Amino acid sequence: MKSIKQIITILLIGIISIFSILLIQNLVGNTGFDLTQNKLYTLSKGTRNIISSIDKPITFNLYYARKATLKGNNQLQFWNNYFLYVKNLLTEYVKLSNGKIKLNIIDPRPFSDAEEQALLYGIQKIPMSQDENFFFGLVMTNELGRDKVIKIFEPQRQELVEYDISKTIVNLLQRDKSTIGIISSIPIMGDELSPYMRQMMQLQGQKTREPWGIITHLKQTYKLINIDTKIDKIPDNLDFLLIIHPKQINKNLLFSIDQYVMSGGKLIILEDPHCLNDIPKPNPQNPYAILQYDASSNLNQLTKKWGVDLIDKQIVLDRNIALSTPLAQGQAPQLFLPFLGLNHQCVNKDEIITANLNDLTFLFAGKLNIKSQKNLNIRPLLLTTKIGNTWQPKSAFALQNINPNSISNAYQEGDKAIVLSALITGQFKTNFPNGVKTKRKDSKKNNIIKTSKTGAAVVIVADVDFISDSLAYQKSIFGLAIQGQNSSLLLNTLEYLSGNNDLISMRSRGQFQRPFTLIDNIEKQSDKKTKQAIKDITSRIKTYQMELQNLEQQTDSTNVNLIQNKVLNQRQKIELEIRNANKELRILQNQKRIEVERIKNMLKNINLFGSALMVLVIALIVSVIQKKHKNSNFIGAIK
Amino acid sequence: MNSIISIFKREFQSYFATPLAYVFLTIFLILSSYQTFANGFFESRQASLRIFFSNMPILFILLVPAIAMRLWSEERKSKSIELLFTLPITTTQAVLGKFFAAWLMLFVALFLTFPIVISVAYLGTPDYGPIITGYVGSVLLAGSYLSISLFFSALTKNQVISFILSVVACGCFLYAGSPSILESLQNKLPINIIEIIESLSFISRFESIQRGVLQLRDISFFLVLGAGWLWATVVILEERKAE
Numbered sequence: 008m009k010s011i012k013q014i015i016t017i018l019l020i021g022i023i024s025i026f027s028i029l030l031i032q033n034l035v036g037n038t039g040f041d042l043t044q045n046k047l048y049t050l051s052k053g054t055r056n057i058i059s060s061i062d063k064p065i066t067f068n069l070y071y072a073r074k075a076t077l078k079g080n081n082q083l084q085f086w087n088n089y090f091l092y093v094k095n096l097l098t099e100y101v102k103l104s105n106g107k108i109k110l111n112i113i114d115p116r117p118f119s120d121a122e123e124q125a126l127l128y129g130i131q132k133i134p135m136s137q138d139e140n141f142f143f144g145l146v147m148t149n150e151l152g153r154d155k156v157i158k159i160f161e162p163q164r165q166e167l168v169e170y171d172i173s174k175t176i177v178n179l180l181q182r183d184k185s186t187i188g189i190i191s192s193i194p195i196m197g198d199e200l201s202p203y204m205r206q207m208m209q210l211q212g213q214k215t216r217e218p219w220g221i222i223t224h225l226k227q228t229y230k231l232i233n234i235d236t237k238i239d240k241i242p243d244n245l246d247f248l249l250i251i252h253p254k255q256i257n258k259n260l261l262f263s264i265d266q267y268v269m270s271g272g273k274l275i276i277l278e279d280p281h282c283l284n285d286i287p288k289p290n291p292q293n294p295y296a297i298l299q300y301d302a303s304s305n306l307n308q309l310t311k312k313w314g315v316d317l318i319d320k321q322i323v324l325d326r327n328i329a330l331s332t333p334l335a336q337g338q339a340p341q342l343f344l345p346f347l348g349l350n351h352q353c354v355n356k357d358e359i360i361t362a363n364l365n366d367l368t369f370l371f372a373g374k375l376n377i378k379s380q381k382n383l384n385i386r387p388l389l390l391t392t393k394i395g396n397t398w399q400p401k402s403a404f405a406l407q408n409i410n411p412n413s414i415s416n417a418y419q420e421g422d423k424a425i426v427l428s429a430l431i432t433g434q435f436k437t438n439f440p441n442g443v444k445t446k447r448k449d450s451k452k453n454n455i456i457k458t459s460k461t462g463a464a465v466v467i468v469a470d471v472d473f474i475s476d477s478l479a480y481q482k483s484i485f486g487l488a489i490q491g492q493n494s495s496l497l498l499n500t501l502e503y504l505s506g507n508n509d510l511i512s513m514r515s516r517g518q519f520q521r522p523f524t525l526i527d528n529i530e531k532q533s534d535k536k537t538k539q540a541i542k543d544i545t546s547r548i549k550t551y552q553m554e555l556q557n558l559e560q561q562t563d564s565t566n567v568n569l570i571q572n573k574v575l576n577q578r579q580k581i582e583l584e585i586r587n588a589n590k591e592l593r594i595l596q597n598q599k600r601i602e603v604e605r606i607k608n609m610l611k612n613i614n615l616f617g618s619a620l621m622v623l624v625i626a627l628i629v630s631v632i633q634k635k636h637k638n639s640n641f642i643g644a645i646k
Numbered sequence: 647m648n649s650i651i652s653i654f655k656r657e658f659q660s661y662f663a664t665p666l667a668y669v670f671l672t673i674f675l676i677l678s679s680y681q682t683f684a685n686g687f688f689e690s691r692q693a694s695l696r697i698f699f700s701n702m703p704i705l706f707i708l709l710v711p712a713i714a715m716r717l718w719s720e721e722r723k724s725k726s727i728e729l730l731f732t733l734p735i736t737t738t739q740a741v742l743g744k745f746f747a748a749w750l751m752l753f754v755a756l757f758l759t760f761p762i763v764i765s766v767a768y769l770g771t772p773d774y775g776p777i778i779t780g781y782v783g784s785v786l787l788a789g790s791y792l793s794i795s796l797f798f799s800a801l802t803k804n805q806v807i808s809f810i811l812s813v814v815a816c817g818c819f820l821y822a823g824s825p826s827i828l829e830s831l832q833n834k835l836p837i838n839i840i841e842i843i844e845s846l847s848f849i850s851r852f853e854s855i856q857r858g859v860l861q862l863r864d865i866s867f868f869l870v871l872g873a874g875w876l877w878a879t880v881v882i883l884e885e886r887k888a889e
Contacts, residue, residue, distance in 0.1 A: 024874030
């Protein structure tokens with residue numbers, strides 16, 4: 008009887024415990040602390056908003072070739088770590104989604120249905136061995152049958168993985184193409200003709216202007232609307248506005264642009280102190296006008312109030328990153344200071360737009376002056392190195408007749424990096440608090456938006472030429488091919504700004520990998536140390552081999568008996584030398600491995616036996632204390 | 647409170663009176679280090695203790711029942727339990743005293759693994775967040791194993807049976823959430839029950855803490871589960887102390 012009562016009580020305790028666990032789980036939700044240095048598992052506010060905007064269930068299928076990587080060598084450990092991180096991060100998405108997101112982890116084994124499915128979705132397959140393939144991608148599907156895919160989680164985008172996942176969710180939720188309005192004072196759009204008309208005109212010998220490569224590139228993803236610089240108002244419903252080389256923009260259009268930003272719009276401005284693609288039309292009446300032509304542009308009228316302005320007609324030079332180029336056909340390339348090759352040290356690694364860029368070319372770029380403004384967050388995107396400086400040409404004529412040597416002579420090293428591009432977010436203030444006077448009387452003052460709504464963002468790049476066909480693309484037999492990452496800069500910016508404000512708030516996550524720096528340094532130093540020695544030994548071996556060859560050539564049928572002994576001795580001696588040299592080489596090459604092994608064994612021994620030794624010491628101390636205690640008790644008892 | 651402290655002191659000191667504690671500590675330290683190096687800690691070239699902590703659930707499953715098995719079984723076998731309960735203490739106080747003494751012992755064992763932290767700091771720049779949470783998770787996991795083992799120690803006079811039952815019970819909780827087990831249960835049980843089983847899994851809770859995030863749901867899970875088992879131990883002892 009007693010035992011039945013006992014069993015019931017214990018069962019009851021079990022039920023109460025399970026019930027309490029489930030209850031607490033629901034009550035506390037995800038309350039907790041992320042103690043990792045870079046808050047690796049705390050999803051940003053932007054992601055949280057995106058997750059909460061999901062209305063229909065989404066399935067995440069994470070494909071990872073787990074079994075295949077377990078079979079592979081140690082280097083694949085990196086991928087296992089990366090997979091665990093992505094898996095944990097996706098679990099956070101699932102936890103926050105209140106059941107809207109379901110996560111499946113799939114290991115596509117060779118010749119399985121899962122593998123076929125992964126390939127159908129376009130997950131990248133990397134062959135590892137004859138049987139095994141590597142997969143690491145994500146497919147998101149919703150109930151409507153739409154799907155979006157991250158083909159592979161690239162190691163170099165590890166810090167951006169949250170952005171990539173959230174961006175893919177946004178793409179899945181979004182239905183239509185985003186619209187870009189383009190205002191350009193240079194003929195970037197080409198002649199807007201139908202292919203038939205273009206062909207007809209070409210047949211008639213008339214010249215037609217092709218759109219720039221970047222326009223063709225953009226049309227693949229976006230809907231483009233060309234906006235004439237002469238009109239007064241930009242069209243409504245633009246997802247964002249791209250202004251290229253803004254020149255002589257009328258006040259009404261300026262007001263309209265300003266109000267577009269105020270209404271939460273996204274604006275990209277490409278301006279330039281000297282745009283090489285701004286070519287004046289020849290004027291037969293005044294042929295010298297070309298020499299005085301001003302090819303500069305800026306939108307300081309708007310952006311100065313927002314904290315960023317382009318320094319007029321000053322050109323940025325930087326010897327550290329300047330590139331060499333031939334200045335005319337047939338000339339040898341020479342260092343040209345206004346031609347900048349921006350590498351990884353010139354980009355802001357914390358910003359998603361630029362975090363992965365390291366190969367940009369700018370030509371005659373300008374300097375952006377930044378002045379912090381209340382309620383605005385101004386972040387530089389591209390910078391020169393510390394020795395960057397500006398050069399002011401004496402006249403427009405000096406720019407038409409470029410002399411690299413005189414620019415080099417005029418250049419003085421600066422002491423601070425120059426900002427070439429900046430991103431502004433936050434609350435903007437209008438430049439037209441009183442509106443503008445228009446011929447029409449329908450403009451009412453109370454229609455003016457004075458401070459921007461949420462989501463407004465402005466990106467300014469102090470160069471226009473970087474998106475030209477000559478810098479961003481190269482001609483190939485298949486048409487234009489992408490060259491460097493110039494087009495990526497604009498595409499990243501558009502992607503980053505397009506549509507979703509929550510994505511804009513995200514930043515790159517910072518350091519993820521934590522390598523054994525000690526071992527890396529040892530290997531580097533050892534390589535450095537042994538490089539010369541290895542070179543010496545290799546050349547010694549070569550000399551010996553040549554000597555041996557010569558000796559063999561000397562021995563022919565006539566003298567073979569005569570010098571046989573001598574040659575044999577010599578040959579043995581050289582062979583011994585080669586063997587010794589090879590041994591030395593092996594020892595040197597092994598040194599690195601030996602040193603690393605030594606550290607490994609040392610740590611292993613300390614951890615294995617050091618701890619056991621510690622326990623022994625504790626045991627000794629405790630036994631001595633206990634003995635003393637016993638003795639004192641014994642003496643006390645005698646007394 | 648004083649009674650709990652007296653039991654706690656007596657129990658904790660008794661570990662060091664015999665070689666048992668030293669043998670336990672040595673085995674634990676050697677095994678944990680050996681497993682870490684054997685599982686590719688050095689070859690991964692990452693300054694993190696993820697591999698070290700990933701061994702803890704398995705190591706504890708053998709070692710915690712080993713130190714807990716004697717706690718009540720021995721008392722009952724040698725009949726010292728009768729003496730214990732003639733003292734002015736309640737069963738709950740006795741259970742808590744013994745539990746905290748054994749828990750502190752496990753804490754000492756974990757503390758003595760500090761050379762691995764020094765090693766990883768010597769090799770690179772680790773993120774200390776996951777290391778701290780790794781230790782917190784290990785302490786909580788050890789506490790849960792201990793409360794389960796304590797229950798089985800109270801259940802039987804035979805230490806070996808107590809050990810085996812504890813290992814099996816801890817193993818069930820450890821692997822409750824593993825995909826292969828859930829997959830095999832999927833056809834036999836309704837989905838709600840499977841979800842409850844999944845939510846009782848030690849491994850997913852431990853992994854969640856170990857990666858560097860201390861969540862209330864995970865901490866409370868270990869605490870509530872531990873408390874439940876201790877309560878059940880009290881119930882068992884109340885009934886059987888005189889047997």
